[in-house]
Amino acid sequence: MTAPMPFAGKWQFANASGQTITVDSHGALALAAADSGALSQMLNAYGDVAGTNVWMQAGNGLYLSAASGAVAVANQPRDGAVALLAAEPVNDQFRLRRRSSSGDSYLVASGTTLSWQPVTANPPAGALFNRTIVTAGLADLKAFGAMGADLRFAFLAGENLARLVMMGAALSDADLHGCTLTSARLVGTTIDRANFTGCDLSAVDFSGATGSHVLFDDVTFNASTLLSGTTLPNASFRRCNSHGTAVRMNNLSATAADFTGARLAYAVMNHADLSKATLLDVDLSHASLSTANFTQALMSMVNLQNTTLQTAIFVQASLPSANFTGADINDVNFAQANLTNAALSKVTGAARLNLSDTLLLAATLTGMDLRDATLTAQTNFTQAKMDGVNLTAQTLDRVVFQGASLKQAKFDNTSLNDAVLVGADLTGASITGNVSMVGANFSNASLARTDITGGQFGSLQTIGQLDAHAAAQLDLGQMPDTLHALEHQGQAVLNTRIGIQVTTRLPGEDWLVEQGDIALRVRRQQDGQLAVMQSTGNAAILTNVFMPDAILTGANLYAVDMSGAQWYGSLARAENANLEQVNLSGANLATMTFTQARMFGANLSYANLVNADFSKANLDPTQGQKPASLAFASLQGTIFTAASLAGANLTNAAVALVLPNGPTRTIGTPLFPMDPALAASLDTGVLSSSVRQAFIDHGYPLVSAAKLTVQEKTQRWLINNTPPSTDLVTRGYTQFMLVMDTQAGRAFIQTSGSPPLRVIRTTDGNALQPITVAYGETLGLAQAMNGETTCPSGLRYKMLGNGISYEALMTPGQPPHPPKCVPSPDQWCT
Incomplete structure (x- = not known):
């Protein structure tokens, strides 16, 4: 290769019949009927504009070969074995001469065939061609402008094209890498596959330009650069840099473009379409991106701090570790997006977010107000940081909060049916307003100091109401007409009046109505009305929940699994809670107050009940005569004054007695x-x-x-x-x-x-x-039991007096070891 050869123009050559030199798909040159504007019939010339020494690049982007032989072919890259040619003028025509150390040759036409033939004193007539200059050489373009110029496949790398006017030019496949293009005007250009790598594009106007797969890698933009309204699908903007200036890209369409490593802080990209684009490790801080479309974009570690993103679209976008600190994300659509580890707290606005089916794994949403956000059952907050988040009145059924930090969060008046809160930390959260949590899983969660007044954890759901006067009939074992007429979801609850049994469990307060497999609970509410309840689904799971000072006043815990739970503390409450068939086996309930609790059929086996208070609590059998169980429970200092343990199972429970015959x-x-x-x-x-x-x-x-x-x-x-x-x-x-x-x-x-x-x-x-x-003695136990109660010894209480002392009945065969920890009002077990 010789010294650099500048662009000398775009030429066409045709014989006297108008047939034009054409390159085929294999790079072979031949004559073909003229086709106006056909790239295959144009040759880019490089060298001197007179044509004395030039290279020629065919419409396939490759250069005419210097290889010896007769075959005329364009198959060489610019740095390959390129033929050195001369366009020799003959009157108004030209001969194309290939220079070679082994002998020069002319391009000669025979019919439509073109071949190289050795130079002779009398060249054949087929060596003469008419030349048409389609585009002038670079010097003229600089002098007079390049508006509408055909520069397809032109090699202009490294040239100084500052201020060049190229409006409407065709630059597809042109190579401009390393050019200086400051203040150039490329408005309306066609730039498919053009290469602008490394160019200084300060103040360049690309408005309305179109082109796919354009290369803008490592280019420099500034505040006067205009890419507004450009259409650049599959373009590459890797490592492009605006140096903190407000490059203007409004309405840019760069679908599937690659912006990896770009630095576009303060860019103005309102209404831009970057769907399916790749924006890995991109700095868009302080950018204006209102209504921008990032659907299915890949945006790992993108910096979106202090951006304006109002109504932007991130549907199915991947945004792991994205930083939204200080951003305005009002009305943003994150549906089905991946926001793993994203920083979404400390935004300036987050109203009306669409988080439908969004993955927010380990995302930071601390303190956010999500009351008007759109959430679905597939929204996933696993391990998210959500302390102080406000979700009031949201429907959160089946939403996943596994391992999330939700301290002081607000869930008031929400619905959490089947929600997953395994391992979540809800310390100090508020879940008031009779929130339904049927089927929710709180295993290993923390509910310390959480207010869950009226929480509906149990499968027992209210299906209707009766007037207060129905209590009198129920106490008499009679069926109120209003109960027989009760319908739920358009269906009669009880089929006939035949086979109905009414059992009074607490006169004036609690009744069981059974008909075959149908079982209804009727309970008096605080307003005096009677709630009719039926088991309609799976109860919530609260296994191993840490919940000191949790408030569950009036909660529905029917058949809930609270095994291994820690529930105690000076603020803990369970007044008027429905604890029927609750599973509290292995739970630490020491010092807890269950005064007047309804615990029909409750399972308290292996529970720590040291100094707990069950005064006036009812632990009688539930439906089907399933007894309450306190087997292996620690009952040292437990109070059962005026409680009922009819039929309960206390096998191997540890009971504290006043030992007989002692001096003190x-x-x-x-x-x-x-x-x-x-x-x-x-x-x-x-x-x-x-x-x-x-x-x-x-x-x-x-x-x-x-x-x-x-x-x-x-x-x-x-x-x-x-x-x-x-x-x-x-x-x-x-x-x-x-x-x-x-x-x-x-x-x-x-x-x-x-x-x-x-x-x-x-x-x-x-x-x-x-x-x-x-601790003191276990109080009121003898009065709470009936003859069918199974004592710690394994014998029924009715065996007392048959040669068996009360102390013997209270002596377990295999007593439990004392609990490892007993809390105090201000010291909890951990």
């Missing part, structure tokens, strides 16, 4: 009997290895510092089992009372655990702290 009033929880032969060892006042082994055998190993006190030889002994304060492991009873007893003619030493309990709590500073918890 002593509280003890019956644990296990020991061999009376150990009395002699105990009377020594020294803990022998045999006594220690007996405690080990029953699962209560004594600490090394345990001390034995003989209160009455052969009858009563006290073991102080308090470990040193530095012991951060040992939990349980700090004292054991040992009393010689006789049952059914058999003597044994009854061993009971006595208060206080020693528990280990975690302080606010995450340090372990030993605490002692006092």
Whole structure:
């Protein structure tokens, strides 16, 4: 290759018959009938405009080959084996001469065939061609402008085209990379596949230009650059840079374009269409993007801080880690968009957002007001940061909030049926207004200090109302006419008057109406009206929920699974809550108040109920005579005054009793009997290895510092089992009372655990702290049970007096170990 060859013009060559040199799809040159404007019949010339030394580029973008031989072909790239040609004038015609060190040749036509033939003194007539200059050379274009010029495939790389007027020019496939184009006018140009890579496009006007697959990689824009109204599908703007100036791109259509790494801060792109575009790691901060269309765009790590995005469209767009801080996103459509890790809080406006089916995984929406946002069942807030978000009155059925942080969030008057809140943190949230949460999953969530007054978790749903005067008929076991006429969803609830049984569970308050498989609950509400309820779906799941100080006044917890829940605290409330058939097995409910609670058929097995208050609570069997269960429950200090435990199952529950025959009033929880032969060892006042082994055998190993006190030889002994304060492991009873007893003619030493309990709590500073918890006897238990109640021993209460003492009935066969933690009003278990 020789020195750089500037653009010398676009030429056409035709024989005397008007047949024009044409390149075919394989690069071969031949003559063909003239076709006005056909690119295949044009040759871009490079070199001197006189044609003395030129390269020629055919309409396929390739250059005529320098290869020896007769075949005339254009198949070389610019840096390949390009033929050096001369357009020799002959009167008004030209011969095309190929220069070669092995001998020059002329392009000769024979019919429509073109071939290279050696130069002779008398060239054939077929070597003469008429030339038409379609486009002038570069020097003339600079001097006189290039309006409407045909510069298709023109190689203009590195040229200074500043201020050049090219309005309406055809620049498809032109190579302008590295050009200086400042203040040039390319209004209305056609620029398909044109290459502007690395150009300085400051103040260039592309208004109305059109072209697909145009390259604008690494170009420079400024505030005077105009791309408004351009149509540039599949264009590449990789790493383009406006250097913080307001490049104007209003109404730009750049569908499927690539803006990777672009720096377009302050750009003005209102109404732009960038659907399906790639905008990876793009800086659009402070840009104006009102009504811009980013449908299906790929926008990972895009910076949208302080942008104006009103009514912009991001349908199905991918926006992971996008930053919207300070942006105006009023009326933005994010339907089906991926906003994983996006920063959406601290926006200046977020009214009427469309978040239909939107993925907001780990997105930040702290403090946002989403009351008027459009949300659907497929909207996904998994692990989102949503503290203080306002969702009041929204329909959130089946919405996913798994692992989301929702502290102080507002869910008042919403609907959360079948919503997924597994592991979510709703500490201090407000969910008031009888919110329906049937089928919702709160497993492992935090509801600490959450107000859920009137929450509808249970599958028991209100299907109608009865007037207050119907209570009198129900108390008499009669069927009110208004109940028989009740319809739900256009269907009669009860089919006939035959086979209907009315059971009064609480006179004037609570009734069960059964007909075959149909079971209706009728309950008096605070307004005096009677609510008719029926089980209509799956109850919510609150397994292992952490909910100290949670307020569930008037809540519907019918058949809800709250196993393993932690619910206690000075602010915790459950007044007038429906706890029928609730599953609280393994729950920590210590110190909790369930006064007058309706807990028909509730499951409290293995629950921590230390110092809990069940005064006037009803734990009778539910429909189908399913009993309430307190099996293996810790009932030390629990209050059952005026409660009902008819038919309940207390097998192996730990009950605190006033031990008989003591010199002082002593509280003890019956644990296990020991061999009376150990009395002699105990009377020594020294803990022998045999006594220690007996405690080990029953699962209560004594600490090394345990001390034995003989209160009455052969009858009563006290073991102080308090470990040193530095012991951060040992939990349980700090004292054991040992009393010689006789049952059914058999003597044994009854061993009971006595208060206080020693528990280990975690302080606010995450340090372990030993605490002692006092408790009294289990109050009111004897009066709460009936003959069908199963006692801790496994025997029915009706066995009392048949040679079996009350203490024996209260002694479990396999008592539960004391709970690991008992909360106080201001110290919770963690």
